[in-house]
Amino acid sequence: MSYPKIDLHIHTVVSDGTDAPQELLGKIKEAGIGFFSVTDHDAIKCSALIPPLLEAGDPAFLPGVEFSCKDGEGKYHILGYGYDPAAQSIRDAVDYGHALRMKKVKKRLEFLKTQYGFEFPKEALERLLSLDNPGKPHIANLMVEYGYCENKEQGISEYLNKVRITGPSYLRPEEAIRAILGAGGIPVLAHPFYGDGDQLILGDEMEKRLQRLSEFGLRGVEAFYSGFTVRLIRQMLAFAERFGFYVTAGSDYHGKNKMIQLGDTGLEEEPELPDGLKHFLEDVKDCTR
Amino acid sequence: MExxxxxxxxxxxxxxxxxxxxxxxxQLASKENTAVILDMKDLEYISSAGLRTILRLKKSYPDLRITNVGTEIYDILDMTGFTEMMPVEKAYRVVSVEGCEEIGRGANGTIYRIDQDNVVKVYNNADALADIQHEREVAKLALILGIPTAISYDVVKVGESYGSVFELLNARTFSTILATEPERIDWCVKEYVELLKKIHSTLVPTGKLPDMKETVLSWARFMQDYLPKEAGEKLLALLEAVPHDDHMIHGDYHTKNVELQNDEVLLIDMDTLAIGNPIFELASMYNSFQGYSEFNHETIKQFQGFDYETGTAFWKKSLAAYLETNCETKIREVEDKARIIGYTRMIRRSIRRHGLETPDGRAEIELWKERLLGLLEKTETLVFSKNELEIEASTDRLAEVQAFIEERLEAVDCPPKAQMQIGVAAEEIFVNIAHYAYAPQKGCATVRVEVLEDPVSVVITFIDHGIPYDPLEKEDPDINLPAQQRQIGGLGIFMTKQLMDDVAYEYKDGQNILTLKKNL
Known part of the structure; x- marks a missing residue:
């Protein structure tokens, strides 16, 4: 059975990507992708923005989201698919996530001001705070713009990473999972081996992590990911089978912000769709536009 | 490519x-068609973001290679599957063996003790990484199959060569024990043979180890230019006839490669591990204890640290224990088979190392060659069995045949009367073969002793390659006739039939096969 090219992990300008929804849609068609999802960080705007843009014969679209989570055990990115965008639970989680982000941005700006005397004009700050999803990279870009540091990386590692945030600063994984489930969606762990993107979690540690999240209600894993080797994909498929998880495939495309190609998921080399992915595609059929 | x-x-x-x-x-922008090498010598940490960078680089530059990788980063690359996607070379610790004790020497390298707990095997071949990988793999295989051995845990650079490091605590080689505590020879023989039998009874899964027969055949082919045509052809034919055997052989089983660590006997130097008939192993053992030192008896001291007499005694005792016999003839028979392969190997090796270019080298090769030719003349098969004796079919050798049969029968508690009857019957048959099978030339006979159960019985088989002759066809003599009218001869076969419970004859594959069966 043939299946369309899939990419279920994509960012737009709504979070830290560089493509606007319309621009992205053009590139998706150009890349020959037949089934896609936009998963902005802590934001579900695209689930409302994209469907009106779609015409007959366009690729199928699945509403998505990527929540940044943290608890005593570590950091996680949890994807949500096929939820009802009008459901209260997911709207609350997005609002809460956004509020936490705003709290962190304000703390960081304050820290830069009091510790180093870095200040920005009012318009620049308004621009920053009006973003759906401002974070360390956005602040670092401002610092470069106003000459406080050489480049974005230096801004993050030498200044912004020194800020200590007290109190809750991220959703807990169980909160994100509950919110997605509550909106009729499917919670999936993003790039499982890479934690929130920059760790390396292997073997027993991975197993324990999946066990915990499974107890919270996690339903799937992103076993196909642009940054995974064939070996990692194999290992995650084995985990998925053992835990009875759905399997998804995503690139984590960010436009110009990361050197990742749309549709680069590692799935292309697969001779046949794994069962976990087949089941996922069947079960989200009714949620697509 | 650049x-x-x-x-x-x-x-x-x-x-x-x-x-x-x-x-x-x-850095790569101006270079279109280049092979990229990432040198990680000074890389301390890599996260998933870094791994993704490498992955993308690999997609743009498919010939990507990584070198000088430290242990921690290597582990990450290994666990995440990068080592399967691209060549990844480790950075090697540098170790010096200057002033270190040499504790072993094998075909492919020398083993030194670098500290109290560790030894390093330095490979002769400068480009030894593949050899090291091979040895590690076969050592692991041996361990899985139940052979006690040390597994290397690190690869290091030693001068221009590579070495693999093993943990070896308080270990002494059997050579050292024999050299310093000669009174322990019998204990050494017992342990050494026990381990040898374990190796030879280990079945190896197909394709995991090279076949020693192929290697030995290549030696024999090399020898064709140095032997008279007929002898060369016989050597090849003898080797071709050795049946395939999937049991393990070590390939370099001498006393420097057997270590005593605390109370455990350990096998080291595993790179020669192979499958094949045990005669190939015995050949290499013969060379270690005798062959290499036949021309100059001092040679063994350099290799093993003990003298030629000790080497001879250890070899004879080990062979006897391995064959589970004290029968001198039996031991010599198997030794002679081993020597044929042993000489073949040594002559080839010496020629390839310019042995023909020095007077001593030439004299040594001549000695080995003369002995090889003598053995080839009197040997019909290289296969041996504990229960079989291959011997010249001559009445002079009858006593040895009887001693061999007797020893086997005693081992199974055969009653004296049956033993005597079997002895009489066996004498008849062997003398018959000695007189008629090859006359006027000479040839060999094989005597096999087997014990069957249910009912308990002994089967003695005589095999010769002489003219086809069925002694049972002869009509039984009329023993009621008066002595003057009786035929001469034929009585022996008649008696044999009377004494045994069954006598059968078969001519097969150019062999006369006569079996005697006696119920006990």
């Missing part, structure tokens, strides 16, 4: 992965 080496330093994580990546691609 090569471009890029040095990665410090940490690569999400903070700087993007800039490192830009930097790498910038």
């Amino acid at each position: 090569q471009t080496t890029i040095f990665l330093r410090g940490r690569i994580d999400s903070n700087n992965a993007a800039s490192v990546e830009r930097d790498v691609f910038d």
